Amino acid sequence: xxxxxxxxxxxxxxxxxxxxxxxxxxxxxxxxxxxxxxxxxxxxxxxxxxxxxxxxxxxxxxxxxxxxxxxxxxxxxxxxxxxxxxxxxxxxxxxxxxxxxxxxxxxxxxxxxxxxxxxxxxxxxxxxxxxxxxxxxxxxxxxxxxxxxxxxxxxxxxxxxxxxxxxxxxxxxxxxxxxxxxxxxxxxxxx
Numbered sequence: 001x002x003x004x005x006x007x008x009x010x011x012x013x014x015x016x017x018x019x020x021x022x023x024x025x026x027x028x029x030x031x032x033x034x035x036x037x038x039x040x041x042x043x044x045x046x047x048x049x050x051x052x053x054x055x056x057x058x059x060x061x062x063x064x065x066x067x068x069x070x071x072x073x074x075x076x077x078x079x080x081x082x083x084x085x086x087x088x089x090x091x092x093x094x095x096x097x098x099x100x101x102x103x104x105x106x107x108x109x110x111x112x113x114x115x116x117x118x119x120x121x122x123x124x125x126x127x128x129x130x131x132x133x134x135x136x137x138x139x140x141x142x143x144x145x146x147x148x149x150x151x152x153x154x155x156x157x158x159x160x161x162x163x164x165x166x167x168x169x170x171x172x173x174x175x176x177x178x179x180x181x182x183x184x185x186x187x188x189x190x191x
Contacts, residue, residue, distance in 0.1 A: 012092060
């Protein structure tokens with residue numbers, strides 16, 4: 001195990017029921033996330049889950065926000081912190097001591113206490129996995145890089161509805177600011 005493990009966190013982002021259900025026809029889709037979670041736990045790496053949730057009536061959502069205003073407009077009212085849609089998928093069940101951070105926008109940092117948790121635990125390295133590659137992973141990577149975190153993206157623990165967008169981000173964009181590797185390759189670095 002690396003000496004850095006106590007300064008590293010695995011962020012599993014938007015692996016909540018409402019979002020994972022978009023990939024339910026692919027039963028193997030969450031396997032890399034499960035393997036990343038097992039690897040982090042086995043290596044003593046802090047696991048932090050990040051999810052999207054809003055108060056009743058969605059007062060946090062501006063009608064000018066193109067992405068999120070559809071939630072209010074379509075009446076997707078089941079996006080509160082206790083609703084089934086915002087709970088972490090059962091195959092990735094959080095354990096005690098693994099915080100669930102609630103965010104209000106695309107980036108894991110937006111409207112959340114993520115940075116406070118990271119700083120208070122002296123975490124300076126983030127390992128990212130999430131849904132979608134072009135959403136939470138991209139936005140969080142950019143913001144984390146600006147905050148001077150060392151970054152790794154787990155290429156197979158990222159999903160996107162558009163495979164070409166996923167490929168371009170993983171192969172061309174993310175390597176500019178992060179190490180990009182598979183879950184298996186990351187696990188080898190921890191042995």
